[in-house]
Amino acid sequence: MTWLEIVGYGTLIYLFCYQSHIAILTLVAVVNLVQNRIKLRFGPSVRLYRSALTPAITLIAPAYNEAATIVESVTGLTLLQYPEVEVLVVNDGSKDETLAVLRTAFDLEVIPREPLRDLPHAEVRAVYRSRRIPNLTVIDKANGGKADALNAGISFARHPLFCAIDADSVLAADALEQIVQPYLAAPEETVAVGGFVRIANGSSVHAGRVGATALPRNPLALFQIVEYLRAFYLGRLGWSAGNALLIISGAFGLFHTESVAAVGGYLTGSVGEDMELIVRLHRQLHGRRYRITFIPEPICWTEAPESLKVLGRQRSRWQRGLADTLWRHRSMFGNKRYRLVGLLAIPCFWLFELLGPLLELAGYLVIPVAALLGFLNWSIFSHLLVLSILLGALVSACAVLAEEFATERIRSSGQVLTLLAVALLENLGYRQLTLYWRIQGLWQYLRGNQSWGEMTRRGFTKA
Amino acid sequence: MMIDEGPHLLLAGELLLAALLGLLLLIALIHRLWRQASSRRRAAVAALDEESIAAFAAGEIARDRLIAQLKGRLRPQHEALLLGYAAQVAGERSADFSALFAALGLVERQYKRLRSPFWWRRAGGARALGQMGDGAAVPLLVGRLADPNPAVGFAAARALIDLGRADLLASRLAEQALQFGPLHLADLVAGTGDELTEGLLQLVAHPSPSVRQTACELLGQLRSTAAVPLLGDRLRHDTLPVQSAAARAAGAIGAPELVDPLTAALGGAPSLQRAAAEALGRIGDPSAIPALAALLQSDQRTVVDAGARALLALGADGRRAIEEAVAAPLAKVAAALLPVGEGSR
Numbered sequence: 154m155t156w157l158e159i160v161g162y163g164t165l166i167y168l169f170c171y172q173s174h175i176a177i178l179t180l181v182a183v184v185n186l187v188q189n190r191i192k193l194r195f196g197p198s199v200r201l202y203r204s205a206l207t208p209a210i211t212l213i214a215p216a217y218n219e220a221a222t223i224v225e226s227v228t229g230l231t232l233l234q235y236p237e238v239e240v241l242v243v244n245d246g247s248k249d250e251t252l253a254v255l256r257t258a259f260d261l262e263v264i265p266r267e268p269l270r271d272l273p274h275a276e277v278r279a280v281y282r283s284r285r286i287p288n289l290t291v292i293d294k295a296n297g298g299k300a301d302a303l304n305a306g307i308s309f310a311r312h313p314l315f316c317a318i319d320a321d322s323v324l325a326a327d328a329l330e331q332i333v334q335p336y337l338a339a340p341e342e343t344v345a346v347g348g349f350v351r352i353a354n355g356s357s358v359h360a361g362r363v364g365a366t367a368l369p370r371n372p373l374a375l376f377q378i379v380e381y382l383r384a385f386y387l388g389r390l391g392w393s394a395g396n397a398l399l400i401i402s403g404a405f406g407l408f409h410t411e412s413v414a415a416v417g418g419y420l421t422g423s424v425g426e427d428m429e430l431i432v433r434l435h436r437q438l439h440g441r442r443y444r445i446t447f448i449p450e451p452i453c454w455t456e457a458p459e460s461l462k463v464l465g466r467q468r469s470r471w472q473r474g475l476a477d478t479l480w481r482h483r484s485m486f487g488n489k490r491y492r493l494v495g496l497l498a499i500p501c502f503w504l505f506e507l508l509g510p511l512l513e514l515a516g517y518l519v520i521p522v523a524a525l526l527g528f529l530n531w532s533i534f535s536h537l538l539v540l541s542i543l544l545g546a547l548v549s550a551c552a553v554l555a556e557e558f559a560t561e562r563i564r565s566s567g568q569v570l571t572l573l574a575v576a577l578l579e580n581l582g583y584r585q586l587t588l589y590w591r592i593q594g595l596w597q598y599l600r601g602n603q604s605w606g607e608m609t610r611r612g613f614t615k616a
Numbered sequence: 617m618m619i620d621e622g623p624h625l626l627l628a629g630e631l632l633l634a635a636l637l638g639l640l641l642l643i644a645l646i647h648r649l650w651r652q653a654s655s656r657r658r659a660a661v662a663a664l665d666e667e668s669i670a671a672f673a674a675g676e677i678a679r680d681r682l683i684a685q686l687k688g689r690l691r692p693q694h695e696a697l698l699l700g701y702a703a704q705v706a707g708e709r710s711a712d713f714s715a716l717f718a719a720l721g722l723v724e725r726q727y728k729r730l731r732s733p734f735w736w737r738r739a740g741g742a743r744a745l746g747q748m749g750d751g752a753a754v755p756l757l758v759g760r761l762a763d764p765n766p767a768v769g770f771a772a773a774r775a776l777i778d779l780g781r782a783d784l785l786a787s788r789l790a791e792q793a794l795q796f797g798p799l800h801l802a803d804l805v806a807g808t809g810d811e812l813t814e815g816l817l818q819l820v821a822h823p824s825p826s827v828r829q830t831a832c833e834l835l836g837q838l839r840s841t842a843a844v845p846l847l848g849d850r851l852r853h854d855t856l857p858v859q860s861a862a863a864r865a866a867g868a869i870g871a872p873e874l875v876d877p878l879t880a881a882l883g884g885a886p887s888l889q890r891a892a893a894e895a896l897g898r899i900g901d902p903s904a905i906p907a908l909a910a911l912l913q914s915d916q917r918t919v920v921d922a923g924a925r926a927l928l929a930l931g932a933d934g935r936r937a938i939e940e941a942v943a944a945p946l947a948k949v950a951a952a953l954l955p956v957g958e959g960s961r
Contacts, residue, residue: 195739195767197803206802206833265952269917311921338799341826341857411887411918536626543633550637554644566648573641 157528167512168537171505172544178391179551185394186386186449186559193450206337208313209237210329211410213306215299216242216320220250224258226320229361231286235329240289242320243306246275246296255291259283266290268308272418274301280309299403300419300426307418310410317427319404323353323363323454331451332407335444342444344412344434347393347401348451349385352378354459363454368568371459375575376583378457382572383552386449386559393447397498399435401445403427405453412438424603425474432482435494449559465590472510472594473603479507510591517585542580549576654693661693672716673701679712683719695722699747714749723750730756735765742768746775754781761788766795773804782811789815793822798830805834813840820846828854829861836865844871851877851892859884860891867895875899879907889914890922897926902933909937912944924950 212230216223223242230240244252255261261281268277275297283289294305303317314336318324325331328348336343355369369375392398403426413419416437419426431445458464479486479502486503488495523529553572557564564572668685671677686694702713717723726748729741742760745753753775760772769792776785785792785804789812793801805812819831820843832850835843843865850862851874863881866874878899881892893911896904908930911923927934927950938950 191736192767195736195743195771197799206798206830206837267917267921267946267949267952269921269949271917334799337802338797340798340829532623533626536623536630539630540626540633543630543637547633547637547640550640550644554640557644557647569644569648 168541171509174501174505175544175548179387179548181394182387182390183551183555185390186555189448190559207236207333208336209239210235210333210407211239211241211310211312211315213241213243213303213310213315213317214320215245215302215306216247216251217245217296218247218249218251219320220247220254222321223251223254225361226323227255227259227289229323231289232361233324233329234326238288238329239312241292241306241309243292243294243302245294245298245302252293256281259289260285261291266309269311270308270414272304272308272414273421274305274308277305297421300423301421303426304418304421307410307414313410314407315410316407317403318453319455321456322404323358323361324405325452326362328451328453332448335446335448336407339444342442343446344409344438344443345401345431345445346407347389347398347447348405348453349449350381350402350404350453350455352381352457353454354457356454366564368571373461373464374457374459376579379549379553379572379576379579382556383549386552386555387548389447390449392498395493396444397493398445398447399432399494399498399502400428401431401447404455422603423474423477424470425478428474429478429481432478432485435491436482436485439491468587468590469594469597472591473598475502475507476595476598479503510588510595513588514592545580546577657691658693661691661697665694666697669697669701673705673709675709679716679719682716686720690720699744702747702749710749717748717750723748730760735768738763738768739765739771742771742775746778749779751779754779754784758784761792769795770800774807777804777807782808786812786815790818790822793819793827794824798826801830802834805837810838810840813838813842817843817846820850825855825858829858832858832861832865836868839869841869841871844869844873847871848874848877851881856885856888860888863888863891863895867898870899872899872901875901875904879904882907882911886916886919889919893922893926897929900930902930905930905933905937908934909941912938912941912947912950915945917946917949920946920949924953928953
């Protein structure tokens with residue numbers, strides 16, 4: 154067998170494994186989704202939320218240079234439907250007027266309050282409470298990054314559960330009632346629950362609530378809608394079914410406060426702090442009965458980047474975070490002690506998420522060269538190309554249609570068709586762009602770049 | 617050989633994926649059309665018959681007239697509409713609705729669903745029988761409590777509550793508790809008030825720790841004074857989560873009889889210390905002050921915080937205990953609460 158054949162067969166095997174893992178995840182996710190819908194139909198009613206079983210939650214919202222949107226976001230958080238919730242806004246050394254805006258809008262006063270846990274974070278300058286809204290507290294601290302701000306929040310959290318969210322995100326009114334369900338069903342085992350992060354671009358937001366769902370006109374935001382649907386409905390739901398979820402989005406996740414504090418909180422200085430925490434929880438909780446789960450019902454709306462520059466920064470940061478986490482926890486790779494996490498989830502993330510972009514790039518470089526040199530089997534190549542596009546389209550269609558089956562929020566036929574078309578079109582340009590950013594992220598990681606990068610937000614469309 | 621056959625295999629794969637994609641899109645299209653048709657039908661039913669159903673609910677038209685109007689053209693949308701109105705009425709009107717459901721053959725339809733091999737149909741049937749107020753279904757619903765699928769058992773339990781037979785459920789709660797789980801138990805309790813207290817009291821001694829824990833929490837929610845001696849037992853001897861749940865329940869009930877076991881629990885693990893301190897603060901017995909003041913010496917910030925909060929709730933003597941604990945390693949955690957008190961929450 155020649156080297157060329159070895160490379161050819163290797164590529165085929167890799168492609169087969171990649172496609173199989175996607176197909177299996179999709180299948181598991183769809184089954185999980187259907188089961189979940191049926192369970193919900195015959196499950197407990199909303200009156201449960203007046204029950205003594207409902208634990209109090211501390212909402213931690215780190216804010217950095219959010220002066221433009223912070224008042225609306227915090228107002229939305231204080232209006233959530235939940236029996237007992239403390240809103241803890243952590244001003245992470247903002248350079249703009251975030252703190253001043255909060256002080257004025259919510260009539261803040263300084264209070265003496267000490268942290269309840271020893272977690273690493275930058276110096277806390279002052280703690281404020283609102284004279285107007287009793288359950289609103291603001292922590293003002295020196296800048297240290299998102300993980301650092303979250304640690305400060307956990308240190309001051311009074312309640313058994315905390316919900317980490319982005320200050321510029323908008324939670325659905327019933328998001329907390331929904332996300333707490335897995336914890337209520339198994340309080341002794343549930344350590345973390347992820348909710349669904351949806352893109353609000355194009356939809357209108359008023360008084361911290363998202364109104365009618367519409368699609369954005371910006372094509373980058375459209376591509377991201379399909380990406381998010383795929384990532385949450387298929388990826389997260391699929392891995393969650395086997396208790397092998399490796400990431401709960403930093404924009405919206407519920408955690409058992411003492412369990413997170415016991416593992417040392419978030420890793421400060423990390424740009425992939427959300428994934429790192431989940432992998433570390435898996436690592437430290439092995440041997441115990443625990444659940445880290447994702448459910449699609451609770452919804453958090455976020456604003457997706459609409460410029461190439463900002464999206465590029467976000468994607469390369471995600472890739473750096475992924476590389477950092479996988480490298481830190483490399484001993485979990487293939488380790489049967491961690492069950493499905495070590496044997497399947499981490500190897501898949503290494504092979505398909507971390508190294509996948511390199512192999513894809515190699516494909517883009519080798520195929521034209523092979524074609525020029527006459528080594529390319531055009532018949533097999535064209536079949537493989539069609540196969541990949543078809544599988545991609547099938548998976549994306551599953552994700553778009555999963556939303557149709559799983560939610561009450563119905564998109565118009567035009568919107569669904571647009572999303573299906575976007576799922577096909579993303580192969581022509583958008584996929585290659587994200588590939589570039591992911592490789593850029595890997596390169597930056599190898600060069601030791603751990604900066605967060607400015608994330609400019611446009612602000613939600615007002616109703 | 618493999619290379620020669622490769623294109624054929626790949627082509628087969630492509631065809632399979634294309635077929636699956638087509639099938640998926642077809643299902644989505646049918647689903648959407650069905651949803652739209654269902655919504656249109658609902659609107660049509662509402663336009664044609666809702667006025668009469670509302671008038672019947674208000675007692676303005678006779679049952680026979682509505683039966684004559686609906687007989688022979690009943691659709692699932694009618695059933696949903698009727699159930700919606702039935703849920704809003706009480707007393708005589710409710711009995712009238714039950715008779716209407718029976719006359720329209722809707723009750724018989726639920727009996728058939730209850731015998732279905734599909735669990736979701738059985739669950740739907742059980743739930744509807746409760747909503748239709750069919751008292752004759754009680755024995756069948758009691759039988760369904762033990763359905764192999766917990767969702768059917770739960771639907772039957774809710775139907776029994778709807779039919780005012782929570783007593784039958786209470787006596788069987790011990791058998792059903794494991795099958796239902798904490799969420800469902802809490803829902804049933806939320807729907808009945810204190811009618812399930814008797815059953816919950818039995819659950820406090822259930823072999824499963826998670827059931828005991830849930831029972832303690834729910835008895836606390838119901839502020840059941842009958843539970844106090846049992847909670848004392850759980851506080852003294854049980855697993856940590858059950859002890860903590862018993863402590864929370866004792867605090868919610870405000871049981872002064874439990875001050876001694878709660879004070880003893882202050883020597884337990886941090887989570888129990890926190891729960892017991894909070895309970896002692898709620899009960900408000902000053903005899904707990906020395907034990908709570910001892911918590912201020914803890915090296916756990918959350919424990920000191922809980923102790924200080926409980927002391928603050930006990931008034932001037934508790935406040936003095938905090939002020940005197942200046943030498944404690946984490947005295948500032950407690951002292952931070954002094955000027956603002958509970959308001960800092």
